[in-house]
Amino acid sequence: QSLLDLAMKMPKAELHLHIEGTFEPEQMFAIAQRNQVALKYDSVDALKAAYQFENLQDFLDLYYQGMSVLLKEQDFYDLTMAYLKRVHEDNVVHVEIFFDPQGHLSRGVSFDTQIKGIYGALKDAERDLGITFKLIMSFLRHLDEASAFETLKLAKPYLDWIDGVGLDSSELGHPPEKFVNVFHECQSLGLKVTMHAGEEGPPEYVWQALDDIGVDRIDHGNRALEDTNLVATIKRQGLTLTVCPLSNLKLCVVDTLVEHPIRSMLRLGLNATVNSDDPAYFGGYMNDNFAALVKDTEITKEELYKLACNAFEGSWLDLETRSKHL
Ligand code: ADE
Numbered sequence: 235q236s237l238l239d240l241a242m243k244m245p246k247a248e249l250h251l252h253i254e255g256t257f258e259p260e261q262m263f264a265i266a267q268r269n270q271v272a273l274k275y276d277s278v279d280a281l282k283a284a285y286q287f288e289n290l291q292d293f294l295d296l297y298y299q300g301m302s303v304l305l306k307e308q309d310f311y312d313l314t315m316a317y318l319k320r321v322h323e324d325n326v327v328h329v330e331i332f333f334d335p336q337g338h339l340s341r342g343v344s345f346d347t348q349i350k351g352i353y354g355a356l357k358d359a360e361r362d363l364g365i366t367f368k369l370i371m372s373f374l375r376h377l378d379e380a381s382a383f384e385t386l387k388l389a390k391p392y393l394d395w396i397d398g399v400g401l402d403s404s405e406l407g408h409p410p411e412k413f414v415n416v417f418h419e420c421q422s423l424g425l426k427v428t429m430h431a432g433e434e435g436p437p438e439y440v441w442q443a444l445d446d447i448g449v450d451r452i453d454h455g456n457r458a459l460e461d462t463n464l465v466a467t468i469k470r471q472g473l474t475l476t477v478c479p480l481s482n483l484k485l486c487v488v489d490t491l492v493e494h495p496i497r498s499m500l501r502l503g504l505n506a507t508v509n510s511d512d513p514a515y516f517g518g519y520m521n522d523n524f525a526a527l528v529k530d531t532e533i534t535k536e537e538l539y540k541l542a543c544n545a546f547e548g549s550w551l552d553l554e555t556r557s558k559h560l
């Protein structure tokens with residue numbers, strides 16, 4: 235069995251996935267038409283041609299444009315179900331997905347509409363495909379903390395459906411400390427916390443996520459490797475890093491996969507995992523990320539296996555369900 239075969243066939247868990255980032259251009263055009271809303275691009279090919287990013291913000295501008303055609307509960311259901319069916323083919327058996335409520339509230343789409351569509355698809359795929367899930371509500375860090383608090387208020391009737399909270403969008407200039415109060419409130423409600431940190435932002439932002447917030451997980455974390463003391467702390471706390479190789483390549487966080495830090499993270503004893511982030515924009519789902527690592531790096535069988543195991547260990551699944559998957 236080749237290394238590639240092994241990687242494709244392993245059972246996998248995805249811990250860093252923005253559901254709005256799974257919006258494939260074909261589906262985007264179909265839903266835009268169904269909702270009678272106009273897109274800035276006049277064809278699927280024109281839209282795909284625009285997917286050239288020099289940094290995170292370039293991508294985010296298109297990401298918010300793309301999600302603007304999502305209006306109805308059915309739209310959120312269809313988006314989520316398409317992702318789940320797609321990763322079922324990649325032997326992904328557990329997902330912990332983000333959604334960005336503020337990206338839809340600002341357009342007049344209610345919290346109820348969003349979460350009912352997403353949660354409905356997750357429940358149906360659990361029943362029909364055996365994919366277990368956790369749902370993570372993410373706050374947009376370019377907005378203020380008051381807006382995050384308002385969003386949390388809207389989420390209160392749905393706390394049974396929400397397992398954790400995250401922090402995403404433009405990292406530079408929006409450090410974790412800006413959101414200390416709202417995350418502490420979330421923790422007091424029993425929610426898990428993860429945060430994008432060290433994707434473009436400096437090690438200081440990762441320190442804040444650890445020390446000021448007390449995160450359960452770190453999304454990306456690439457730049458943590460610039461600080462040996464920080465690496466030691468992440469290791470000591472046993473925190474999982476949800477790393478996204480193809481995303482990092484597309485957003486120019488790295489120039490090539492050979493220089494991607496994921497294997498260094500493993501060597502340093504950090505619990506790195508492989509994830510797709512926004513697969514419709516970055517050229518690949520879970521198995522594409524693994525395939526790229528196999529193709530472009532000297533990754534070993536042991537490293538592939540460790541990456542897959544780390545995802546289950548870093549997941550928020552109870553031990554019983556976790557062991558059923560393995
Ligand atoms: N929103 C969607 N994907 C993101 C990423 N990789 N970083 C920050 N915000 C995001």
Ligand code: ZN
Binds near residue numbers: 402430453
């Ligand atoms: Zn992300």
